[in-house]
Amino acid sequence: MHSIFVFFLVCAGKYAFTLQIQNLPCLTDESKKDLDDARKELKTVDNYLGKTVGTLENDVQKTLNNMKQKLVTMKSTVGKIMKKVETDLVVLKKDLKKGQWKKYQGHCYYYASLGAAWYKAERLCRDFGGYLVKIDNSSENEWVYSASKYKNYYYWIGLSDLIEGEWRWSIDQSLATFKAWQSGYGSKGHSSNCVAFKNNKSKWIDTNCKIGYLYICERNFC
Ligand SMILES: *[C@@H]1O[C@H](CO)[C@@H](O)[C@H](O)[C@H]1NC(C)=O
Numbered sequence: 001m002h003s004i005f006v007f008f009l010v011c012a013g014k015y016a017f018t019l020q021i022q023n024l025p026c027l028t029d030e031s032k033k034d035l036d037d038a039r040k041e042l043k044t045v046d047n048y049l050g051k052t053v054g055t056l057e058n059d060v061q062k063t064l065n066n067m068k069q070k071l072v073t074m075k076s077t078v079g080k081i082m083k084k085v086e087t088d089l090v091v092l093k094k095d096l097k098k099g100q101w102k103k104y105q106g107h108c109y110y111y112a113s114l115g116a117a118w119y120k121a122e123r124l125c126r127d128f129g130g131y132l133v134k135i136d137n138s139s140e141n142e143w144v145y146s147a148s149k150y151k152n153y154y155y156w157i158g159l160s161d162l163i164e165g166e167w168r169w170s171i172d173q174s175l176a177t178f179k180a181w182q183s184g185y186g187s188k189g190h191s192s193n194c195v196a197f198k199n200n201k202s203k204w205i206d207t208n209c210k211i212g213y214l215y216i217c218e219r220n221f222c
């Protein structure tokens with residue numbers, strides 16, 4: 001009886017031990033190596049993440065500095081433009097105050113003393129409650145030319161051909177009937193869509209709209 005009991009104990013102990021091992025999650029030598037490898041990889045990922053965060057912080061800082069620099073440059077540019085606009089406005093106001101609207105046949109004419117591209121000139125005339133001058137006939141043409149102050153300069157008038165060869169007045173989009181082309185002008189082509197008084201002459205030229213010429217506005221009231 002005695003020896004059987006001991007055997008039972010050993011047997012039970014062994015059984016319990018085996019059970020315990022089977023419940024552990026694969027802790028063989030191989031498993032341990034896997035765990036070590038996994039730990040190493042995690043360590044690598046951890047290092048990598050650390051570096052990446054560092055680089056990101058660095059990049060964000062660089063980008064921010066870059067943006068800041070650009071904003072500073074923009075601010076300075078805007079400042080310069082504003083100053084120019086203010087100067088232009090002062091000159092324009094002076095001109096308008098001087099009563100530089102000249103009267104002819106119930107219409108009034110303003111001669112700019114600052115240059116502008118054709119489209120800007122057109123907009124400025126509208127801002128003054130008028131339009132880029134429309135010239136109906138030869139008498140008006142001669143008067144408008146003779147009343148200009150700076151004979152040595154070119155002046156935009158309100159004629160353009162957005163459709164090649166179709167000359168229309170900007171105020172009412174009517175087709176021009178009277179025209180006073182300088183010889184050799186009037187069909188200069190696709191890059192010459194805007195019309196100006198030539199210097200020293202009551203004749204017109206078609207040329208590039210982007211040139212900054214003086215300009216003449218017209219109003220139906222003074
Ligand atoms: C010429 O045009 C002006 C301005 O539109 C007008 O007042 C005048 O009567 C016209 N003159 C002739 C001769 O057609």
Ligand SMILES: *[C@@H]1O[C@H](CO)[C@@H](O)[C@H](O)[C@H]1NC(C)=O
Pocket residue numbers: 151152199200
């Ligand atoms: C325009 O006329 C002015 C004054 O008569 C003269 O001094 C100038 O040289 C002329 N300009 C041209 C381009 O003919």
